Amino acid sequence: MKKYILILSIIIFFGWGCDDNEFLNRKPTTILMPEDVWQDNELAFSVLADLYRRLPEYQTVDFWGDFTTFNMAFASNFGDYWRHQNAEWSYDEWGLWNYGLIREVNLFIKNAEDADENILSEKNRFVAEGRFVRAWLYFELVKRMGGVPLILEPLTYDFSGDPSYLQYSRAKEHEIYDFILDELDAIKEDLPNDVNIKSRATQALTLAMKSRVALYAASIAKYGVTTPTVSLPGGEVGIPAEKADSYYQEALNASEELFKDYPSYSLYDRKEDRSENFSYIFLDKSNNPEVIFVRDYIQSETWDGRSNIWTLHNQPWSVTEDLEGGRLNPSLNLVQMFEKLDNTFEQFKTKTEDGEYIYYDNIQDIFSDRDPRLAGTVILPGSKFKGKEVDIWAGYKLPDGSIITGDDFGQRKVLPDGSTPVQVVGMDGPIDGREWSAQTGFYVRKHMDPKTGSGQRGLKSDVWWVRCRLGEVYLNAAEAAFELKDLKKAADYINEVRKRAGFDIPLNPEEISFDRIVHERTVELAFEGHELWDMKRWRLAHKVWNGEAVDLSDCPWKADQVNTRPFGLWPYKFYDPGNPNHGKWVFEKRMPSIVTAADRFRLGNYYSRISDEIVNNNPKIVKNPNHD
């Protein structure tokens, strides 16, 4: 009996002990619900910050390896040699279908629109920024996939068993571009105009992006005719040629509005030394007048993407602050594109016409008279990083042509008629096949943080990643003006950038050509994530990366020079005591032996594959051309 009383009292105690409704409907303490978030500017901002963080990009400082894909650099890292050993890019490469993120952005916009302005005082700015993020996402999609389904509201499935109302067909390619341009116009007035806002959308950013987007659309319209098979009958891929001029005009207008109406932005010009000035565009975070939109970083010991690992991964081995570095080696293909200060092009001279070596007194002499941007983009042999001279030289060259070198950093050996071992190779290499040595003879300087500690794993760098800067807008304007046959204007805009770079002789309007435009973008915007998209929109990609294993291009000014394999330039010390040339420098062009394949960009790579899974889920989707 006692037992029953006990059981009964337990049931009564636990049955009535609390209010079920309240007990089971407690607010979670680890997650914020929409009704809480949209009461507070700070909380809404944190949602937005997450959306900015997830903007897709192809080449960024987060991953150096993507910059080696197109032979502007060599991947000096053991696990990345495959990048130079595969002949083709998969049709899936650069593909994107991130409608999950687009739905989140659409939800953000809808919630922001529904919020009460009296409570959420920054409501209009949030809506505009949400629409900016969405426009950026559609730009990423249209660059990679062509026209995509344009979905502007959060879609929800009703579990009726029939999802056909969620199946949108692909918009035309130019419709997506038009949508982005219209959105940027519409949101401009709701955004702040403040030169010191860098990591959020501003008025200037809408103009800078308009200039880029309209230029892409224009060049696809103009140059798409050279690749007639890269198109779809429904217009999902390809833009009618007659639209080119109006897009070019739009790009020019947006750029000029930015130059005229936003005088607080200007080209960065604070350092005496031109090369240093160029590299500081990307390093100077105090009131930088050129930079328009960035992804910002902080120094941190964590590995969750909040700090910049570029310096850690790419620092020269001789000045490394940790147990790694030296991964990205800019190639001679890029280095020889930097022209001379008198606006002429010349390959590096290593031998006379008779086949004799040319002897240079100093290791840097071969690079003298070059565009100062070269030393601002690349760490050349004999130049300094973090106040210390890098040590890039490949060994001793003897009069009979043989070489004395080592296979370890700074190895020592006894020279002929010497008695004590001396260093026979630089502390940075180059050593063929040795990872993290400068296997092309160069290291990268752009985005490299000269602050002490930036190369330590426990600290890393806080240098930001520049997504958009005024220099690019000038080049956009120059290209648009050139295509609209206004050569005078094109020369003016391109000379703005070149004057800042350190060229004293301006280009004449007659000197502006398509080759010039392409070349200027290639050198000014190297390692800034433009090369793939530029080559795609000019429809040059299948010519430049045509799969043929050819030698280093001997016409570095040409837009369509074949560039399928990365090359290097190795300095040697000449050793012949008694000879007047003893101790001078000779150079040799060579290809790293790791490079075994030539890159081939197939017509099907212009627009990435839409997977069969996507087509099966939505039969209205048309596949992209030239895929098997």
Add this chain to the structure above:
Amino acid sequence: MKKFVLFTPLIMFFIVFLTSCEYDNYEEPKSRLYGKIVYQDEPINVGFNEVSFELWEPGWQLKVPINVIVAPDGSFSALLFDGTYKLTIPTWQGPFKSKVDTMTINLKRDQELDIEVEPYYMIRNPNFSVSNNVISASFGLEKIITGDEARDIEKVYLYVNKTQFVDIQSNIVKSELSGSDIENFDLITLTTPIPNLIVRQDYLFVRIGVKISNVEDFLYSPVQKINL
């Protein structure tokens, strides 16, 4: 008895894991579809891993094609389940035009199938010779598709390689001639000096490649081994 108890799990393990596979696995595809891409019974030679066609098996919920790659000598083969397949060559594949949009194939056991297509050009009488350390090739080009759909020749190439894989990407030396410089389409000659080989071998493989304008995939002649 104790021994028996110890071995029971082991015996069970062998029974379960070593004998069950035969029962619960699918049978592997056993029927072979093979043949060549031909024009008038002559196989069309293409580049390595360049040309493919699609096999679709209707009736399934999800639609994913089986891609069949055409080998450099124009042959192909695929191991398949018995069934009805629809064969289609996408318009951008190969230096040729497909004659029919779709072919229906009823596959029961092995089947040989030559796919007849219409090439833009055919390489005629390729002939290679070596003299004085120079490889020379002569051949003719016959225009097959004429009229509105005709295409011009962009370039012709002579490729040389050390292995039997010879094409635009795999070659040690090549020579080329622009289509506009060709005077006589019945007799085109290309020459190239024999390169210095690091590892000596007394034979090389050669092949003619033809780039037709606005067609991505090259047309090739059969690979030929030449003795130096």
